Amino acid sequence: MxxxxxxxxxxxxxxxxxxxxxxxxxxxxxxxxxxxxxxxxxxxxxxxxxxxxxxxxxxxxxxxxxxxxxxxxxxxxxxxxxxxxxxxxxxxxxxxxxxxxxxxxxxxxxxxxxxxxxxxxxxxxxxxxxxxxxxxxxxxxxxxxxxxxxxxxxxxxDFYKSVIEKKVGIPLLSEVGKHLPNAKFPSGLNQWYTPSLHKAFYGEWT
Structure with a gap:
């Protein structure tokens, strides 16, 4: 060992x-x-x-x-x-x-x-x-x-999305991603997510 x-x-x-x-x-x-x-x-x-x-x-x-x-x-x-x-x-x-x-x-x-x-x-x-x-x-x-x-x-x-987003939006994005893997789409991530975490802003983490 x-x-x-x-x-x-x-x-x-x-x-x-x-x-x-x-x-x-x-x-x-x-x-x-x-x-x-x-x-x-x-x-x-x-x-x-x-x-x-x-x-x-x-x-x-x-x-x-x-x-x-x-x-x-x-x-x-x-x-x-x-x-x-x-x-x-x-x-x-x-x-x-x-x-x-x-x-x-x-x-x-x-x-x-x-x-x-x-x-x-x-x-x-x-x-x-x-x-x-x-x-x-x-x-x-x-x-x-x-x-x-x-x-x-x-x-x-699971995705915390509406039924329409799950049934239509996600499969559509997945299909587009197969052909255009570098295409950029809005992430949906809240703009305050990182500032809420980092000590340099309002958070507790370095």
Whole structure:
């Protein structure tokens, strides 16, 4: 079994208690692909770990969450998925992929590393679209030897749209997207969403 020293972690942007590891994968339709595994170890040695997957337009930065899991006896790991946050490369379009199962590669690799770092049980956790992605992963791999529980926070299981928008608008946009993948449409994201989160404006997060 490999020890944690087998992997060349670097100090993460969140500080010395956080380390990051770049995961490399085969090129896709945009070229080179990487994901980033971030970890924060608990003070006491433990065989329990959390693997957290962020939501859309997002990445891992919630240090309070990592610290809470540490205090409850879990080593904390988080993935910045391909084309998000730390993993976005200059040639890539943010968040762009063709099938959610593409994320299985980095989740599987992260779980492999977590297992090699002397853990035997993992809580798979996800927020928003990360909740959908982790739920799909758990469904695809129901007998995974490490995954013992699934925890989702505000999982994105459905569109909060009218019946007409669901029946007509979303299928129409999906069809247009197949032929014009770079076309831009209004996201519907409230303009105050980011200012409400960031300390530089009105929020609590850096």
């Amino acid at each position: 490999n020890s944690s020293n087998s992997y060349k972690y670097q100090t993460d942007i969140l500080g010395e208690d956080y380390q990051q590891l770049t995961l490399n994968f085969a090129d896709d339709y945009d070229g080179k692909v990487v994901a980033t595994l971030v970890r924060k170890k608990a003070v006491q040695a433990t065989k329990k770990a959390v693997l957290y997957i962020h939501g859309f337009c997002d990445y891992f930065f919630q240090t309070e969450m990592a610290e809470q899991f540490n205090q409850h006896g879990y080593d904390f790991y988080a993935l910045d998925l391909r084309k998000y946050g730390r993993s976005k490369l200059p040639h890539q379009k943010f968040y762009y992929l063709l099938d959610l199962r593409e994320y299985d590669a980095e989740i599987s690799k992260a779980l492999e590393i977590i297992g090699q770092e002397n853990h035997n049980q993992v809580l798979l956790a996800g927020h928003s679209t990360g909740g959908l992605i982790t739920t799909l992963y758990a469904a695809h791999y129901p007998d995974h030897r490490l995954i013992k529980a699934l925890w989702t926070n505000s999982p994105f299981y």
